[in-house]
Amino acid sequence: MxxxxxxxxxxxxxxxxxxxxxxxxxxxxxxxxxxxxxxxxxxxxxxxxxxxxxxxxxxxxxxxxxxxxxxxxxxxxxxxxxxxxxxxxxxxxxxxxxxxxxxxxxxxxxxxxxxxxxxxxxxxxxxxxxxxxxxxxxxxxxxxxxxxxSPEQEGLYFALYYQLRRAWLNIYRYLVGGSEAISALRSRIWSSCFTHDMRRYQRSLYNRMSDIVTLITGPSGTGKELVARAVGMSRFVPFDVQAGRFAVDFGAAFYPLNLSALSPTLIESELFGHRKGAFTGALQDREGYLEECGRFGTVFLDEIGETDASIQVKLLRVLQTRQFQRLGDTALRPFVGKVMAATNRDLPDEIAGGNFREDFYFRLCADRIRTPSLKEVLAGSGDELEVLVRHIAFKVAGPIDGDSLAEESVAWISKNLGQAYRWPGNFRELEQCVRNILIHGSYEAEDLSVSRDDAERVKEGADNSLTANQLLSRYAQEVYRRGGSYEETARVLQVDRRTAKRYVVGVD
Ligand SMILES: Nc1ncnc2c1ncn2[C@@H]1O[C@H](COP(=O)(O)OP(=O)(O)OP(=O)(O)O)[C@@H](O)[C@H]1O
Structure with a gap:
């Protein structure tokens, strides 16, 4: 009893x-x-x-x-x-x-x-x-x-405490803001690290999270890479009681790769590695990220929406079989790490347009995190602009002039852009805005004039017979007329280039 x-x-x-x-x-x-x-x-x-x-x-x-x-x-x-x-x-x-x-x-x-x-x-x-x-x-x-x-449990909890502390610090270190949107994002990142049920996590899941791919979506410049780092650097790393050390150094176990910046061969070589002579310039055998990252590492595939079909198929195979081959080699090697991916594209849209494989998408999205646009972040909280600007100003101008630059920037933004401004470049644009104010005392927000004029023009031409898509198309044509390129139109409309072109050329 x-x-x-x-x-x-x-x-x-x-x-x-x-x-x-x-x-x-x-x-x-x-x-x-x-x-x-x-x-x-x-x-x-x-x-x-x-x-x-x-x-x-x-x-x-x-x-x-x-x-x-x-x-x-x-x-x-x-x-x-x-x-x-x-x-x-x-x-x-x-x-x-x-x-x-x-x-x-x-x-x-x-x-x-x-x-x-x-x-x-x-x-x-x-x-x-x-x-x-x-x-x-x-x-x-x-x-x-x-x-x-038991000695194993002592080592396990030592490692779990370490993970908890890393997750806490990583989430704070990388993400600034006190708004509801940012708090919700932090909470979501925490769940990606530990799931929503800590009891289950400490019982058994801590050892089984590699298999879960985390997909981060959200507009450009909203911190997707920061989120990836926070999750990737907060993974469980066991403590070896005999050796008195952790199995790997978490700081060196994050492998980011920007897929839009590299050719398919280079992507393959970076990820899968290659054998000597696999292609011109492959002078010796080389391990790729999938091999190097090991069990406690994370490979981060940035701009996953930009990958071409052949790479999508290969990556799908890796995620399904957890095996891969080096370029020019036939031996199958195991992949035991975690994959994270990010994109600012609307992947369901890309699937509908035939640019992204549906089976690949469903292999990517077991755990999804969406980063909010700056407009959403600012909308829910009165002083969030000041908080973010202060952070940027201190980074840009240092401790002596951080405060004065922050004050000047907030005053300039409030007076000239106001709350209605869309911040199409999101946090990245806010950073540039503060830098511009530091150098020139002002910031040229191109998007503002474009959108006001265009809205007028679209209204002038519109009558009740237009469908929503036709109206959108007219708007896109106006933006294109001013911006001069599909890339610029895509940036302003915050869609990908292909979608922008579809609207400019005319939908339905
Ligand atoms: N909440 C935030 N706190 C602090 N810095 C942020 C935040 N969100 C974004 N940033 C900053 O904004 C810039 C862009 O962030 P990042 O590169 O992670 O965006 P992204 O969403 O990956 O963009 P892209 O889709 O263009 O690759 C970086 O300088 C980053 O430090």
Whole structure:
């Protein structure tokens, strides 16, 4: 018969605190739980926007939560040492409190390790704080056979904590903004790393995520590559307890390839590798990304919508069979890593137009992330423009003049572009806008004049007999007349070149 280790007073709080471990930290439910645990001691936090600020804003509540957890754990530990049998519910809650506390106690050490990796330095002398971590965890867990971890479990949780910390930092490091749209994007990235069910993830899924392809879609300049990096660099990497180090350096396990910039042969050579003499210039055998990336690496296929049919077929085969051949070689080699892909094209549209294989598309889209346009990001939040401009201004002008450039830029944008501006180039355009303001004191937003004039022109010619497609076509023709090319039209309309041409030439 199990005996209680938490007192009746402590038990409800212990359960709530333990549940925090499984929350997506970018979801409101996490803050609700914190609020419930801390009651009147909860400090309402500001919306946070970037890595440094996030830590500062979270610290006061986090400190209190850790204190609270420890105040429940110590008496529970003392009881645990005395009881014969403990209930499963209490065992799990106790174990989760241990995770919560130990993870946060070692956070700074993980941060150092992450910093090293991002700077391309090796893990300093192996990862020596593993032993400190293990002793601390054993202090809580080894008092009873039911809670004691095996050496494998000790290594596993050490690696899971590391992954959690990387994911948290990577998501903040790369994505700036406090709007709902950006918060939702962060939450979605977190799910891509851990799924929506952390319990399942830590039980078994951490080892099975390679097979899931992540497809990132969204307009140009909205941070698709940033998202890919955040997911790719936050993958589970096991810790080798014997060797005292992680299996790979996460910072070196991300392999980006822009498919629109390379010829099909080069793409194949980069991805699949080649044998000496496979083509002119193949002077020796070479491993491709699919081989090099290994089990914990990620190959990122940017601009997947631009790939020609032959590459689509080959990639489909790799995803289906998890095997590939080097160029000029017949030996089949296994692919064991993860694939991510991104495009600003509307792939269902491309499929309808015969430019993209449907079977390939369905192999790509098990996990989809859509990056919001800048217009969407700004629409939901009053001060988001300032937040983003400040980030850019500090990057461009540095700490001494960041503030003044941010102020000047926000004032100029508000006065000259206003809220109606579409920002067709999205975040990338905003970056250029701030740079222009730094250099010239102004920014020429070509899109604005084009769209106003064109809208007038389209209206003039339109009568009630036009279909929506004909109206769209007229608009596209006006944009084409001004821009002078299908590329420019495609940019302004935010569609791909082929679609732009279809509208200009006339649909239906
Ligand atoms: N939320 C964001 N926070 C910080 N920087 C951002 C954000 N979104 C975009 N950026 C910046 O905008 C620029 C473009 O981002 P990125 O190259 O990732 O866009 P993309 O969607 O991949 O574009 P494309 O489709 O043209 O390849 C980069 O300088 C990136 O740092």
């Amino acid at each position: 199990p005996q209680k280790i938490f007192s009746r007073d402590h038990w409800p709080l212990a359960q709530k605190l333990a549940d925090i471990v499984y929350c997506n930290p970018f979801e409101e439910s996490r803050w609700e739980l914190e609020r419930e645990c801390l009651g009147k001691d909860y400090q309402e936090r500001e919306r946070y926007v970037g890595p440094g600020e996030a830590e500062e804003l979270l610290a006061p509540n986090l400190k209190r939560l850790i204190g609270l957890a420890l105040s429940l754990m110590e008496p529970a530990r003392a009881r645990l040492a005395k009881v014969q049998e403990v209930s499963e519910a209490e065992r799990v809650a106790y174990e989760n409190l241990v995770h919560f506390v130990v993870y946060h106690e070692f956070m700074e050490k993980y941060d150092k390790l992450i910093e090293y990796s991002l700077e391309g330095k090796p893990q300093p002398g192996g990862v020596s704080f593993f032993y400190e971590y293990r002793d601390r965890q054993r202090y809580f867990l080894s008092v009873h056979a039911a809670t004691r971890f």
